[in-house]
Amino acid sequence: MKQNTVATLAAMKARGERISQLTCYDYTTARLMDDAGVNMILVGDSLGMTMQGYADTLPVTVEEMIIYGRSVARGCRNTFVVLDMPFMSYQISPQQALETAGRMMKEAQVDAVKLEGGRTVADQIRAITDAGIPVVGHVGMTPQSYHAFGGFKVQGKEEDSARRVLEDALAVQEAGAFAVVLECVPPKLAALISRTLDIITIGIGAGEGCDGQVLVYQDMLGMTGDRVPKFVKRFAEAGQLMQEAFRAYDSQVKSGAFPAAEHAYGKSDCADEILARLEEEQAGSNWKLCSVM
Template identity: 60%
Template structure:
């Protein structure tokens, strides 16, 4: 059965944990979906793990639409949420609605996600009014790393906690159906989760959130440029892939591959009919 934004609300009320993973292509989305993961986030983290850009800032709307469309073709049951990239919504509520509309209309996303709290409440409200579900994102907001001076844990001071609570309530009041909380002390995220009626999805925010999200390449051990403290590797797929690539390279160079079983045979008599060439 397909997961919807209503499913998220039902799981929150029932105390059931929500699972979310990123995906950026058809094949991965299909596998994540078949595994029964509740939601797929087409994150602008594709800038890091797919495009090698170093951060999410250069990711474009066209990038997000293309990758979102690939994911939605592979996901039949998971709720697909697409990130709105940097400067696709900050400029105005109008731009926010237009760009969110592209992700739904062209990318076929079920919902969109944008970063920011109180300062983005009007954008969330405008998008929701356009009948597009919005997942908010507070705490560490990667698109704002230049403003905050890098990847730093948020909510470590009294004023910081108050700001997070204000942001959380602001996005809920604006109509967000869920909120991602990133890089926040576990006790603070638990407090936010208790106060909100919408689900919280944690990434580096402790076990008391309504659900969890990780970047696919991080949890599979495929991305080594940097590893956040909150990442748990559930497999070492990167090492397995390199082993397979090495074996392929060796077999090609030694002549062990391809063998007869991997080749097509010419029908009898065809070469004879050609005569001498």
């Protein structure tokens, strides 16, 4: 059994231990995160931007989420994997939500699904959790609804907005979710929600008062250039390191410095003899071909 489960994560909250989560979209990176001891991975529909180059998450399909999610799940022995439900894969009805969640769990072999919204999707969350599928909610700034917000804006700054975020988080808990993401919420409000809820809160741009934190891994590794949200801390400049390596490779291939002798397989004792025979046969073949033409 994995070291990180719904039960062990809940126990971490109860003990006051912080929970780490990162986004991930491929097997190789998932292996590295798993070995590093990261508690949770979110296979986010943010892949629409980070992996596919879209301006937002809306074009991402269920089929694409399953492919990426399956790749990540294969790389995780202990890390708990959550798979995002993409835009319009659950909003229509609780039945649609249940069917989508069931398919994603079955085909991607992940540990939980995540969907955006509070009170408006409570029935969907309840239908999924009633079927025994763990659910992570997502309130505050919900990227799938950014058109309605007029952009990627902080939510909960005014009293009415703050009350709505709190009520959404409570609705998610009441519907049966075991965790909820709080995105772009004022830190004091996020801390209040975290104290109020029994379930886990995962913050992104919501301050230190949440039970855990999540970041997009390309952001925290410095792979996104200057387009870095305020709440992101760069833990490495991997993007610069990768670019330097790509330039060095390009230069050495073009100059002939790579590959060198040490990068080639050793020749056998009869290699020269074999090559001479092949060259002779090829020359004869070419002569015959030319004579026919």
